[in-house]
Amino acid sequence: MPDKAKRVFTVRPRAPHKLVQRMSVEKCRVSESHKDFSSIPLPASLIAERQGDIAILRLNRAHKRNALDDGTVIGIDAFFDALPGDINAVLLVGEGDNFSAGLDLSELKERDVTEGIQHSRLWHRAFEKIQFGKVPVVAVLQGAVVGGGLELAASAHVRVAERSAYYALPEGSRGIFVGGGGSVRLPRLIGVARMMDMMLTGRTYSAEEGQAMGLTTYLVEASKGFAKGLELAQRIASNAPLTNFAVMHTLPRIAESDPAAGFAMESLISSIAQADPEAKTRLRDFLEKRGPKVKQS
Ligand code: 1HE
Numbered sequence: 001m002p003d004k005a006k007r008v009f010t011v012r013p014r015a016p017h018k019l020v021q022r023m024s025v026e027k028c029r030v031s032e033s034h035k036d037f038s039s040i041p042l043p044a045s046l047i048a049e050r051q052g053d054i055a056i057l058r059l060n061r062a063h064k065r066n067a068l069d070d071g072t073v074i075g076i077d078a079f080f081d082a083l084p085g086d087i088n089a090v091l092l093v094g095e096g097d098n099f100s101a102g103l104d105l106s107e108l109k110e111r112d113v114t115e116g117i118q119h120s121r122l123w124h125r126a127f128e129k130i131q132f133g134k135v136p137v138v139a140v141l142q143g144a145v146v147g148g149g150l151e152l153a154a155s156a157h158v159r160v161a162e163r164s165a166y167y168a169l170p171e172g173s174r175g176i177f178v179g180g181g182g183s184v185r186l187p188r189l190i191g192v193a194r195m196m197d198m199m200l201t202g203r204t205y206s207a208e209e210g211q212a213m214g215l216t217t218y219l220v221e222a223s224k225g226f227a228k229g230l231e232l233a234q235r236i237a238s239n240a241p242l243t244n245f246a247v248m249h250t251l252p253r254i255a256e257s258d259p260a261a262g263f264a265m266e267s268l269i270s271s272i273a274q275a276d277p278e279a280k281t282r283l284r285d286f287l288e289k290r291g292p293k294v295k296q297s
Pocket residue numbers: 063064065067068098100101102103104105106120123144146147148149170171174176177178179180
């Protein structure tokens with residue numbers, strides 16, 4: 001869908017910086033298929049739908065290769081902030097042949113240093129709500145997963161890549177630096193040396209190569225990404241919510257703690273999870289032959 005007329009974005013309850021207040025987003029479009037999210041102010045560059053307890057957030061700027069303009073990033077922030085409580089997983093997809101070409105370079109020209117910092121912090125806030133939000137997020141990748149598009153993908157918990165997907169960090173050739181959390185998240189996925197090489201030499205990695213490196217979690221054939229992503233999101237959504245929460249919020253922090261603190265945190269969260277009535281029910285179901293057995297995937 002083409003971009004529509006623009007209007008000033010004024011809806012965030014927490015007073016944003018004046019730069020953010022000035023940023024404009026395309027007019028909110030609400031159709032029957034995503035009426036559940038109608039109270040969330042989304043720009044035309046984002047479409048939200050639901051399938052049961054799965055929310056599907058679609059980058060909808062295929063004509064600009066889903067480049068992330070300010071309105072889109074503000075919309076991502078608003079969407080994850082206001083996700084309804086009955087949603088148990090999110091599927092993040094890009095319309096067209098590319099997941100995302102990263103930062104919308106046309107918006108970069110006139111920013112001064114302070115505005116640059118505020119812009120980067122805006123991305124940090126939005127992507128933090130993905131990585132450390134309410135529910136796990138599965139991203140479906142195809143074509144360009146580039147620059148800020150890779151930073152966005154890196155904030156998801158599971159990445160399903162079609163064979164056409166490729167990863168790149170062209171910031172070096174544009175005279176800029178990652179600003180959407182890439183220097184924090186990507187070294188944790190692929191290592192500092194690989195990220196350095198990608199930024200210095202413009203090296204790209206295919207979806208298949210990305211699998212060995214930890215960027216691609218699942219590799220699938222052309223046009224199979226959505227179905228695989230949805231299947232995984234449904235599987236994730238069927239877990240006990242407290243376990244999903246612990247995996248998202250506690251596991252990465254334990255992994256970065258010193259071992260003594262990590263062991264202590266693990267004991268605490270495991271005892272909190274097992275005391276939850278949901279865990280009691282699930283354990284009883286298994287022991288009484290009603291619960292599912294582990295199946296080889
Ligand atoms: C864009 C953008 C964009 C496409 N910002 N407008 N990202 C990049 O450096 C990647 C820049 N994009 C590309 O290298 C190519 O567009 C692609 C390889 C991704 C796709 O190529 P292609 O041939 O399919 O499309 P195209 O003809 O290059 O682009 C189609 C349109 O999208 C065209 O606009 P049009 O008005 O001429 O039709 C492009 O200008 C537009 N377009 N990508 C703005 N990125 C928080 S910091 C993050 C830092 C970064 O993300 S740096 C990396 C930025």
